[in-house]
Amino acid sequence: MAWTSAIGAWQPARAHLVGRNCQPRYDAPPSDYEKAMIRTRLPRLTAGLVLALAACSRYSSNAAPPARVLVTTGTNVVEPSQAAPPAIDLTHLGATRIDAHYRLTTPANTPFQFELVTWQANDLNYAQIVVDHVSDGGVNVDNDPLSLARVGLVPLANYLISDGEYTVAIGGSFVRLTLLGRIEANQVFAVGADGRSVVTIELAIGEESVINRLPATEPDVAGVVSRDTIYSSPSWLFGYPTVAVSGDRASVVCYEGDRATATADRRFEQRLQFDAATHAVTGGAASLGIDVRMSRDHEVVALYNVLGVVRADAEGVRVRLSFDRGATFAQDVQVLDGASHSRIVQAAMANDYSLAIGTWRVGATGLEFVLVRGYAAGFDAFGSPTWFQFLPAEVVHTAPAESSPLTTGIAWSEGDDLAVGYAFNWFASSPGGGWTSTTEFRCATARFGAPLVDVLVDEESMYGMDPTVAVLGQGSTLRVFYAYEVRDGVRLATSSDGGASFARGPLFGQAGDHLPSVFARELGGQTHVDVLCLAGREFGTELHRTRWLDWPNDAPVEEALTRATMQQVPFSQPMGGSAPPFATGLKVKQVNFLGYDAVRDGDQLVVAYDEVEFDNVYLCTRMYWPYLPVAPAPGHSPPPLAPGLTEPMPAPNPEHSHQLKLLRLQ
Numbered sequence: 001m002a003w004t005s006a007i008g009a010w011q012p013a014r015a016h017l018v019g020r021n022c023q024p025r026y027d028a029p030p031s032d033y034e035k036a037m038i039r040t041r042l043p044r045l046t047a048g049l050v051l052a053l054a055a056c057s058r059y060s061s062n063a064a065p066p067a068r069v070l071v072t073t074g075t076n077v078v079e080p081s082q083a084a085p086p087a088i089d090l091t092h093l094g095a096t097r098i099d100a101h102y103r104l105t106t107p108a109n110t111p112f113q114f115e116l117v118t119w120q121a122n123d124l125n126y127a128q129i130v131v132d133h134v135s136d137g138g139v140n141v142d143n144d145p146l147s148l149a150r151v152g153l154v155p156l157a158n159y160l161i162s163d164g165e166y167t168v169a170i171g172g173s174f175v176r177l178t179l180l181g182r183i184e185a186n187q188v189f190a191v192g193a194d195g196r197s198v199v200t201i202e203l204a205i206g207e208e209s210v211i212n213r214l215p216a217t218e219p220d221v222a223g224v225v226s227r228d229t230i231y232s233s234p235s236w237l238f239g240y241p242t243v244a245v246s247g248d249r250a251s252v253v254c255y256e257g258d259r260a261t262a263t264a265d266r267r268f269e270q271r272l273q274f275d276a277a278t279h280a281v282t283g284g285a286a287s288l289g290i291d292v293r294m295s296r297d298h299e300v301v302a303l304y305n306v307l308g309v310v311r312a313d314a315e316g317v318r319v320r321l322s323f324d325r326g327a328t329f330a331q332d333v334q335v336l337d338g339a340s341h342s343r344i345v346q347a348a349m350a351n352d353y354s355l356a357i358g359t360w361r362v363g364a365t366g367l368e369f370v371l372v373r374g375y376a377a378g379f380d381a382f383g384s385p386t387w388f389q390f391l392p393a394e395v396v397h398t399a400p401a402e403s404s405p406l407t408t409g410i411a412w413s414e415g416d417d418l419a420v421g422y423a424f425n426w427f428a429s430s431p432g433g434g435w436t437s438t439t440e441f442r443c444a445t446a447r448f449g450a451p452l453v454d455v456l457v458d459e460e461s462m463y464g465m466d467p468t469v470a471v472l473g474q475g476s477t478l479r480v481f482y483a484y485e486v487r488d489g490v491r492l493a494t495s496s497d498g499g500a501s502f503a504r505g506p507l508f509g510q511a512g513d514h515l516p517s518v519f520a521r522e523l524g525g526q527t528h529v530d531v532l533c534l535a536g537r538e539f540g541t542e543l544h545r546t547r548w549l550d551w552p553n554d555a556p557v558e559e560a561l562t563r564a565t566m567q568q569v570p571f572s573q574p575m576g577g578s579a580p581p582f583a584t585g586l587k588v589k590q591v592n593f594l595g596y597d598a599v600r601d602g603d604q605l606v607v608a609y610d611e612v613e614f615d616n617v618y619l620c621t622r623m624y625w626p627y628l629p630v631a632p633a634p635g636h637s638p639p640p641l642a643p644g645l646t647e648p649m650p651a652p653n654p655e656h657s658h659q660l661k662l663l664r665l666q
Helices: 003-008 032-036 147-151 616-623
Strands: 016-018 023-025 070-073 097-106 112-119 126-136 153-156 160-162 166-172 174-181 187-192 197-205 224-233 239-246 249-256 268-275 281-287 298-303 306-313 316-322 331-336 343-349 355-362 367-379 385-390 394-399 403-405 409-412 418-429 435-446 453-461 468-472 479-486 489-495 503-508 514-523 526-537 540-548 557-560 565-570 584-601 604-615 658-665
Touching: 097 112, 112 126, 126 147, 126 174, 147 153, 147 616, 153 584, 153 604, 153 616, 160 616, 174 584, 224 249, 224 268, 239 306, 239 604, 239 658, 249 298, 249 604, 249 658, 268 306, 298 343, 306 343, 306 355, 316 355, 316 385, 331 355, 331 367, 331 385, 343 409, 355 409, 355 418, 367 403, 367 418, 394 418, 394 435, 418 468, 418 479, 435 479, 453 479, 453 489, 479 514, 479 526, 489 514, 489 526, 514 584, 526 584, 526 604, 584 616, 604 616
Parallel strands: 097 197, 239 298, 239 584, 409 468, 468 514, 540 584
Antiparallel strands: 016 023, 070 112, 112 174, 126 166, 126 187, 153 174, 160 166, 166 174, 187 197, 224 658, 239 249, 249 268, 268 281, 298 306, 306 316, 316 331, 343 355, 355 367, 367 385, 367 394, 403 418, 409 418, 418 435, 435 453, 468 479, 479 489, 489 503, 514 526, 526 540, 540 557, 565 584, 584 604, 604 658
16 A cells, blocks of 8 residues: 555544534544554555656656645745755655655754645645655665664654654644754655655755754843743643733643643643742643644633633634633633634733634635634623623635645734734745745734724745734824744834834844744833744754844844753663664753743733653654554543633643743743
8 A cells, every 4th residue: 555545544544423414524633543553554665666766757747736845944945956866665655756855964963953844725634744764874764663763863743653664743734843853874755745746855964054053142031030830741732832811820721632641642722820929720621622633723811800712623713701710611602613614713802801813714715814803791890791792703814725824913002903913824836846935924903993904014935933913002103013934034024004014124033933922012211122932043942032122222132031952861772572772862852833922911021831852762662652562551641621720730740741831021
């Protein structure tokens, strides 16, 4: 059976009968049983196979589109090489052609990092990246579950599985698999996404290139008020934290998995609340249905007694509202139905409790970015809301079907003016092989009582992640700050006419820095501007801050909020059976993908971030866990389940791979 048709064979196995008419859905990750079936479905190399490379070409006349694979370094798309690809066995892979070849160089034993990205048109259906480790130093690699660890590589993605020969990352319409580490010999990989064709990647010992990140020279951040580890998890499904603050409580919503079996596929929505006065952490978790996918499809907002959790899932977009600071959730509203296939929600609450929700959905002609607005419609004797009503969704912009939506930034002014920064990547196949990616950054602004004004802020050939907005003033004096990625770092654009036009401001950070969060405030007659972002540095992804104390008159100061590390560590043989012994593994610590969120609390910033630490031998072993001599225990161990945020949470375990931290900054 061919490689991609084998992976595709998961699809019928993943059909679930749901709804009154019992129609199958194909949007759930594979179950533990289905993962175990990989071993019988993925092919094995046999002696009778022949080298098919000579008969295949990236310029094949086959009308099928090229493999949906981007090779990126942060936000920058790597161009295919014009050199001939290495000889590989396409028959073994079940592919018919090579669409593009990439040659990446790195000095021996020098840290590097790059990403493999794929997507599905119109943001529908599951996507997958399949990596075959073809050769190590010119020697064929076959059926070795530790081959990536053996050569010094660490694979990272939200959902990884391996049968020993192929490493597969799975996600909902979008997948990003990171390969980082350091090597001592040339490596060759074949990468596919859809089954028809592959791209080849030659990772060669040579000069420094775009995959070698610069060292972190930024000093440690000043003005740390507190830094607390509030929760930990061993689950691979943990991550994507979002944070909101009201009074002395910080509320965090993130994904969680099985706390006993790290690789189990059951997923939960974990809600946490941290009391700054007592340092107590309480919370509760809700089980997620089969349709939850691998994106940040949740958001949390808070103002005084009101706490709202917004989620996109199989039922559409739902808003769950608490009027007692999270003890109970009295109102549950569906603002978009499940037929909309809504994704990647963002929300923000104004000072008068007005609520704005931005999300992406599938439209008739492409991906639609829509805005849903709500307002408090009932109050108690003290003026605190007891009920909300929501207006119909309004379509702000329609993106091409061959595009991928990004996360969104929303900000309200003191006078209830609204600014929404959003963006998307759209893709086109390149005549020279591979794909191009263009990011379109847009901003929709509505002054109080006025309609939305939607404008293009910038457009660049790159792979963007996330724009963000902040506002100062109100009405006729409204200023909008818009931070976004560009090829060489992060840029800050500003509008002094209420979002009707934007001036592109300074560039800061380094190439590949992404996921900015911008905050603006007036202090002592000066405009303070802070921009947080994820920064790719020598050893991995760090969380950084750039700040201006007197925008735009002073020079920015760049600081590191976290440090990434990469080190060789000894370990005991984890596999059992006949696996060859290892001396050391490579352990990395960094901020996880989409692994932070930040909010302003008065004159301070509160940041929730997910710091992940893995060694590559453990990773590769656990990806291969269905085939270990001793099977994992049956059943699941969920996080503490509760409808509200009142259950005591387990103390953080420093041995867990994920450490959820709460940082408060001046």
